Amino acid sequence: MPKFYGQSLKKDLFIGYLYVSSQSDKDIYTGAAMVTDLRGIPVEFKYVEPIRPSKLEKVLYGNALEAYLKEELILQNLIKSIEKKPEVLICQDPSLIGPARSLLKTYVISIERYAGSPLESRGAFERLPDGESLLLQAEEVGPPIRVHFGFSFQETEIEAVLHILEEAACYMDLLEPFQRIIKALDVVIEES
Amino acid sequence: MDERFMDRIKRLLFGRIKVCSIPLAGHLVEVKDAGFEVAIKRLNPNIGVRTENWSFPKDVVFKVYNISLCANDVKVNKAMLEWRGVDLKKVKLHKLASVRSKVNLCKALPQARTNKAVYASRGKFCEKGTILIAAFCPIIRSKVVKLVLSKKDGILLVWYSNERGSDVPYCLVLCRKLDGQSKGEDVFWLWVPMKPEICGGG
Numbered sequence: 001m002p003k004f005y006g007q008s009l010k011k012d013l014f015i016g017y018l019y020v021s022s023q024s025d026k027d028i029y030t031g032a033a034m035v036t037d038l039r040g041i042p043v044e045f046k047y048v049e050p051i052r053p054s055k056l057e058k059v060l061y062g063n064a065l066e067a068y069l070k071e072e073l074i075l076q077n078l079i080k081s082i083e084k085k086p087e088v089l090i091c092q093d094p095s096l097i098g099p100a101r102s103l104l105k106t107y108v109i110s111i112e113r114y115a116g117s118p119l120e121s122r123g124a125f126e127r128l129p130d131g132e133s134l135l136l137q138a139e140e141v142g143p144p145i146r147v148h149f150g151f152s153f154q155e156t157e158i159e160a161v162l163h164i165l166e167e168a169a170c171y172m173d174l175l176e177p178f179q180r181i182i183k184a185l186d187v188v189i190e191e192s
Numbered sequence: 193m194d195e196r197f198m199d200r201i202k203r204l205l206f207g208r209i210k211v212c213s214i215p216l217a218g219h220l221v222e223v224k225d226a227g228f229e230v231a232i233k234r235l236n237p238n239i240g241v242r243t244e245n246w247s248f249p250k251d252v253v254f255k256v257y258n259i260s261l262c263a264n265d266v267k268v269n270k271a272m273l274e275w276r277g278v279d280l281k282k283v284k285l286h287k288l289a290s291v292r293s294k295v296n297l298c299k300a301l302p303q304a305r306t307n308k309a310v311y312a313s314r315g316k317f318c319e320k321g322t323i324l325i326a327a328f329c330p331i332i333r334s335k336v337v338k339l340v341l342s343k344k345d346g347i348l349l350v351w352y353s354n355e356r357g358s359d360v361p362y363c364l365v366l367c368r369k370l371d372g373q374s375k376g377e378d379v380f381w382l383w384v385p386m387k388p389e390i391c392g393g394g
Contacts, residue, residue, distance in 0.1 A: 041352055
């Protein structure tokens with residue numbers, strides 16, 4: 001697969017970020033989806049207005065309340081609202097990969113920074129024993145990332161996803177957009 | 193205990209006494225008068241019919257439909273709690289979430305870059321006689337509007353413009369000269385282009 005750098009940045013290639021927040025101490029549930037270009041510049045940002053479940057709702061839904069709010073209310077509405085379809089959707093919570101995947105016809109993954117030492121070169125990857133994730137050295141300068149697929153993945157899928165992540169990592173920090181989403185949601189919650 | 197209730201129980205028990213025939217071998221026995229004592233050994237006082245004494249809220253009525261009697265106990269077979277005068281209210285559940293757009297808020301937020309000096313190979317970024325203190329990358333230099341180094345967190349905040357231009361990524365490195373005798377600044381910033389060979393691109 002051809003690798004490009006610098007001048008040949010693909011302007012029509014987008015990465016989606018999905019963040020669902022549950023502040024159980026404050027009883028506030030919210031979430032946001034941000035779509036960025038390969039430079040990390042946002043082209044779309046959608047958020048769910050903070051939801052404060054009532055006491056009655058807590059009783060009625062019981063233990064299912066969190067799953068209901070996160071998966072059915074927040075996730076579904078956010079994904080439906082996304083206008084710019086991303087090539088890859090990155091969820092902050094691996095448990096959302098499955099539900100998001102059923103709603104969006106694109107690659108859905110979750111990534112996290114890996115504390116171990118870097119792999120030998122950029123683009124190198126190692127499968128992890130769980131069969132559902134792998135380590136990828138996406139950046140030349142930086143730690144590897146752990147990529148969760150949430151299911152046993154196929155070779156073609158790995159190749160496509162890793163290629164996009166490698167490309168994006170040349171121009172942006174792949175995990176950084178979550179920090180901006182959290183800051184933006186803090187502003188939204190303060191305003192609500 | 194209420195006398196009428198006791199009478200009722202006695203009558204019920206009488207009705208359940210089995211009458212067996214005894215072969216009298218031709219003797220005729222005439223029973224003129226017979227009496228029967230029914231003693232209730234144990235009766236759960238909580239199952240009094242006086243429901244008004246029960247500690248239920250005003251709107252709740254305890255109805256006992258059927259009382260069956262055992263030898264020394266009373267069992268309630270069917271009972272029902274009924275609410276009276278309850279107003280039905282429609283409860284508003286969160287069925288729809290309101291989704292809003294605020295892309296300008298996110299565009300105003302800076303991107304953060306952490307110090308990756310620990311992962312950077314010194315030779316690729318610094319000249320001889322210098323040491324690498326910090327390395328922030330990738331940064332698209334031509335798009336940078338403002339850079340702020342947060343000394344508290346050790347992160348570099350980067351504001352980009354939306355204007356088009358070259359997208360070549362750079363690494364912004366902070367180096368220190370090893371020779372203390374040298375003239376000028378000992379610590380200096382340097383933009384180092386991330387060449388394809390560095391990133392393994394083609």
